[in-house]
Each structure stands twice: as structure tokens, then as C-alpha cells.
Amino acid sequence: MSWVLLFKALHIFFMVAWFAGIFYLPRLFVYHAETAEAAVSEQFKIMERRLLYFVTPFAILTIVFGLLVIMIYGRDWFRFSLWLHVKFVFVILLYVYHGYCFKLLKDFKENRNKRSSRFYRIFNELPVLLLLAIVLLAVMKPVIAI
Template sequence: MLWVKAFHIVFIASWFAGLFYLPRIFVNLAMVEPGSIAERERLLLMARKLMRFTTLLAIPALGLGLWLWLGYGVGRGPGNGWLHAKLAVAVLTLGYHHACGVLLRGFLAGGNTRSHVWYRWFNEAPVLLLTAAVIFAVVKPF
């Protein structure tokens, strides 16, 4: 079980690294001057590659978490409300990941309507999600 847990943590950290950086690319994309085609294309290429890579990291992260939950019975029994909260955070993180994909498709279509300031705030969500997940998994407050 410790190997599964170790790799789960590695893939979660890697997934979140991508979720931390992808919105930063969105900030830069939102700041590109209208005539800077080469800069825009370079940032879009980076964003597409990072989105693909981040998605590939999310799959084993979630799969290993599922393995811990179903295969080893982690979080079963009384006093394991922390796991339900952590699962809610996982669902919210998947939603955030999906939102990043939707935003990227908007940039690719040339239809971005949000400012770089909005993306700076959007970029704070994964920090809060990761903090909550770690607190629920380590402290197990309920």
C-alpha cells in the first residue's frame, strides 16, 4: 500500500504543477498585443502541450487514489468524513482541469473575453484545492 500511496502523491504533485502553470500561460495570452501573432502562437503551443501532459498526469493520480480507496479500504468505517471531503476536492479539481481545457479552446478559437487580472485570480484556485486536499488527507479533521 505504501508504494501505491507514494506514487499517488507523486502524480498528484505533478498534476497540480501543471494546473499551477497553465493559467499563468493564460495570463500571458490575455496580455498579448493584437499584432503579436508569433508570441500568441508560441504561448498557445505551450498551453496545448501542457494541457495534454497535465491530463496524462491526472489519470494515474486519480487511478491510484481510486486503488487506495477501493483496493485497500482507505477511509472506510466511522470517523472518515475527511475522505468524503477529499473526494469532493478531487471532483472540484477535475472541474478546474476541465475549465482549463474550455478556456484553452476559447483561446484557440480566438474568443477570449477575459482580462489577465481574471486569469490571475483563476490561477489561485489550485493552491486552495491542494491545500484543502492535503489538510483532509494528513490532519483528517473529521
Template sequence: MSYLAIKAWHLIWMVCWFAGLFYLPRLYVYHAMLPPEDGAGHERFVLMERKLFWGITTPAAVLTIGFGLWLLAAGGWALYSKMGWLHLKLALVALLVVYHVWCYRYLRAFRELTNTRTHRWFRWFNEAPVIVLIAVVLLASLKPF
């Protein structure tokens, strides 16, 4: 596969990963707003959250990282030691993986009825990947250092 094809697949899966990371916390916002006695609503959200996390978000994360590593290997590892922007981008990706795991912890908390966060908290939590996305796209596009 050509370098540009690998890059295209990396970008496609990155978009899918971010779509999941944008939508999952939004589901948490609505789930946190449910009254405690709404068992059917709770089950519906648990199902939607699980399918989104395991069916789209996590596979997209794995494929994004896999194609990213393939890009690194295809481009020659030695070249990247001189690219500071890439080191920062990889640090942000690591931070995004931590956020992904954090989302999983909330997935479990909602399923087990142990979530203590409010819908307002999840509204703010939902904004974190936006900041990372902006930084990653700017770094990869502009290569400032």
C-alpha cells in the same frame, strides 16, 4: 504493489497534476496580455498550453485519480464509510476535475481567439487550485473527522 508504494505514486502524480494546474493559468495570464496583432506570440502560447495540458496535466490527473482509486480499493471500501475527511477530500478532487475541464475550455478559447477574459481575471483564476491543495493536504494529513 504495497499500499505505501501505491500512496507514493498517488502523491507523485498529484504533485505533477497541481504543477500543471498552477502553470497553465499562468500561461493564460501572459497569453491574455498579448497584443491582438502578435500572431507569432499567440501561436507560441497555444503550443505551450496544448503541450502542458495534454502532455503533463491531463495524464497526471488520470494517474492521480487512478492511484487514488487503487488506494481506496487496497484499503477496503467499507472502512471509508466512517471517514468524513475522505468524503470532503473526494468532493474537493471532484471540484478540481471541474477546474481542470474549465482550464480546457480556456485552452480552446485561446486557440480559437475567442477568449474574453483579462490577464487580471486569470491571475485570480490561477489561485483556486492553491486553496484546494491546502485543504486536500490538511485533510489527508490531519484526518480531522
């Protein structure tokens, strides 16, 4: 069995599972920001918390299996794969985005949300753009000169 193929498959699987949540959570924030009913707001708080805590292990496993693939390919491959360095910048931005979702979750939990549903609609599009850039880099592996 090829460990690198297994690790790649698991990396992709956990990334897809993570993104399912990352795409849906801000949509919940949109609806939460639009509601004025206390009971509905409390229900959103539960849904948001459960979703974020459900997908966080997927985010962790995504990076674990991605790093395992890099380790198998080796240091020289990593050093010369500059496309991967650019991909890492976008991946780091995704983890910052994920972390910021915890802050937004806390704001909603404490009824301190000051942002509009429009903000969350735009916020919802950011991971889509990052995912597009990451997939293009991973598939095309462009030659990047320094």
C-alpha cells in the same frame, strides 16, 4: 512489498506532477491574455496545448492510484472516513477546474478569449486553495460527525 505504500507514493507523485502543470497553465493564460502580437499568441497556443495534454495523464493516474489505496483499505474504512468524503468534493472541484482549462484552451485557440489577465490571475489561485484543503484533510484526518 507493501502495495498500499507503493500506491500512496505513486498517488502523491502523480498529484505533484499534475499540480506543476495546473499551477503553470493559468500563468500562461495570464501572459497570453496580455499579448497583442500574433506570433507571440501562436507560441502561447502551442505551449498551453502541450502543457495541458502533458499533465492530463497525471490527473488520471492521480485518481487511479488514489482509488487503489481506497480499495486496499476497504469499504468499511471508506464509509467511516468522512474526511475523505470532504476531500473528494475538493478533488472533484479540481477535475472540474482541469476540464474548464480545456474550454479556456479552446477559446484561446479560436481567438475567442474574452477574459482579462486579472481573471486568469485569480483563476490561477483556485487550485492553490483546493490543494491546501486537500492536504490538510489528508494529513490531519479530522473526525467529522454527521
